[in-house]
Amino acid sequence: MTDVTHEFDHAAVLERCARGEHDALHQLYQQEGGALLGVVFRIVKDRGMAEDIVHDACLNIWQRAASFDPAKGSARTWIFSVARHLALNAIRYRDREINVDHSDPAQFEHDETFQHALRIEEAFDWQTGQRMDTCLQALETERRNCILHAYVDGLSHAEIAEHTGAPLGTVKAWIKRSLQRLRECMA
Amino acid sequence: MSVSDQHGDDHTLAGEYVLGTLSPSERQAVEARLTHDAALQDAVMSWEERFAPYTALATPVAPSAFLWPRIQRSLNAQTPAHHPQKAMPERRRLFNSLPLWRGVAGLGLAAALVMAIMLARPPAPATPEYMVVLLAPQAQSAGWVVQASSRQRIQLIPLGTFEVPEGKALEFWTKADDWQAPVSLGLVAPGEPVSIDLEALPPLEDNQLFELTLEEASGSATGLPTGPIEFIGRAVEI
Numbered sequence: 170m171t172d173v174t175h176e177f178d179h180a181a182v183l184e185r186c187a188r189g190e191h192d193a194l195h196q197l198y199q200q201e202g203g204a205l206l207g208v209v210f211r212i213v214k215d216r217g218m219a220e221d222i223v224h225d226a227c228l229n230i231w232q233r234a235a236s237f238d239p240a241k242g243s244a245r246t247w248i249f250s251v252a253r254h255l256a257l258n259a260i261r262y263r264d265r266e267i268n269v270d271h272s273d274p275a276q277f278e279h280d281e282t283f284q285h286a287l288r289i290e291e292a293f294d295w296q297t298g299q300r301m302d303t304c305l306q307a308l309e310t311e312r313r314n315c316i317l318h319a320y321v322d323g324l325s326h327a328e329i330a331e332h333t334g335a336p337l338g339t340v341k342a343w344i345k346r347s348l349q350r351l352r353e354c355m356a
Numbered sequence: 357m358s359v360s361d362q363h364g365d366d367h368t369l370a371g372e373y374v375l376g377t378l379s380p381s382e383r384q385a386v387e388a389r390l391t392h393d394a395a396l397q398d399a400v401m402s403w404e405e406r407f408a409p410y411t412a413l414a415t416p417v418a419p420s421a422f423l424w425p426r427i428q429r430s431l432n433a434q435t436p437a438h439h440p441q442k443a444m445p446e447r448r449r450l451f452n453s454l455p456l457w458r459g460v461a462g463l464g465l466a467a468a469l470v471m472a473i474m475l476a477r478p479p480a481p482a483t484p485e486y487m488v489v490l491l492a493p494q495a496q497s498a499g500w501v502v503q504a505s506s507r508q509r510i511q512l513i514p515l516g517t518f519e520v521p522e523g524k525a526l527e528f529w530t531k532a533d534d535w536q537a538p539v540s541l542g543l544v545a546p547g548e549p550v551s552i553d554l555e556a557l558p559p560l561e562d563n564q565l566f567e568l569t570l571e572e573a574s575g576s577a578t579g580l581p582t583g584p585i586e587f588i589g590r591a592v593e594i
Contacts, residue, residue, distance in 0.1 A: 191431055198424055203416035206423075211414035212376075220423050221493055227427045228434070242401045246408040250374075253411070257376040261383060297409040319375040321413045326377050348371035355406055 179244035186234035194231050197248070205252045212256040212323030222259055226252035257323055293317045304354035311335065312343045316351075319344065370399035374407060421533075422565060426585060433582045486510075487594050488566050490587035499587040502566055507559035511551050518546035518586065520570070527571045529581050530557070532564045543575050544568065564591040 177200050185193030205226060210219035229251050237247050292314040296302050305313050311333065318324045318332060326344070330337040372378050373386045389396050488502035499518065504510045512528060520526060526546060531538035541552050554560060569576070570583040 191428070194427075194431065195424070198427065202419050202423070204411070204414075206419050207414040207416040208411050210417050216417075217491070217493060219417070220420060223419065224423065224427050224430065228430055231431060232434075241398070242405055243408070246401075246404050249408060249411050250404045253376075258383065261376075261380045293413055295410065295413060297412055299409040301406050301409060316375065317410065317413070319377045320407050320410055323376050329377075344372065344375065344377055345368055348368050348375075351406065352367055352371070 179248060180239050183230070183234045183237050183244050183248070186231050187237075194227060197230070198227060201245075201248065205249065208249060209252055209256040211321060212253070213260055218259065219256075222255050223252060226255050229255065260323055261325070293321065301351070301355065304351050307354060308347050308350065312347045315340055315343050316347050366396055367399050370396060371403045373400060374403035422588070429581055430584075485593065486560050486562070486591045488589045488591045490566060490568060490589040492587055493585055500568065502589070502591070504560050504591070508554045509551065510554060510560065511549060512544060513549045514547050516547075520546055523573050524570050524583070525573050525575060526568045526586065527575050527581065527583075528552075528566070528568055530564060530566050532558065532561050537580055538565070538567070540575065540579065560591060562591060562593045566591065
């Protein structure tokens, strides 16, 4: 129990949370608080909002710890997915309130400013040494960028289109097909 | 336009849900299905596992010092049985009479007016040594300002109005870095400036935390903040 950094047992901590041990949540926070805040901040891009979401995520993890099933996946993945989805919900619902309706592809496809030559440099230093790397590698750079802009930056289809200069319809199709190819590759 | 094959459909949908590219209504629909659709749950979990390594692309950010205490308070509020802290001694609850505060004269001033006054000339007695801007955590908008004309006396000045729900009250708290727990400075009425004597407390120090939480109408029964933080800020030496 002396070295928690290398062998932190996320599943055991969730189990203790499920039993009502506050200390377990504190240990989890000490271990992953910075990483969770980093992931959430990257998505919501607002420090105060990011801390609110990590606060909510911790309470969510605490309340739902008993529902975590180690047979279905890793505890660390589950913990991060709770925080990520809170962040995604927060920005999607916020943007729906203050922004134009992003669901109208025509508006973007007919806008010539999006027809620029595509920037296709790598947008991310993305290699993590996991098996998924090989599958991402097999995608064209611009498609890989779309996937990572969505997953890491939390960008919507329209924001990715704006960011990369690709038409909205193309971005949507690229992401769909990339997901299909990634799944085949990982099968 | 969409040419996805039938079997791939839910897997792609799950992938888009995990990526975050679904529209709010599509997200809600997926979340509704996830409560009972085991196949979709599995598809989502598979995508979560596949993409999880790339959470490492986001640089970690060190949380502020008051994030954990805030989580802990929410935790304590949820599970009173696990409440480990002892209540603050009664004498430390300096002001807890709402009628008293209601009696303090003065209406809420518009934020711009207060800021204009404060920027134009220092308040009467002396140049404040410390200042705190209390922000609403959700909106990141300033709600109150604390000014200290000495290290023993502070003024809490509203920058706007605040709707206190029926049966609730705003309770004002402070905590310096090395204190064990926050100390109540009493209930405050929204929209009304208040002067508070800190005689019973150590002198005000840099970075001292101030917050307003929503409590029961009679104030927190435990002597510690239990309700949500409505406004929060730290003292800055000026």
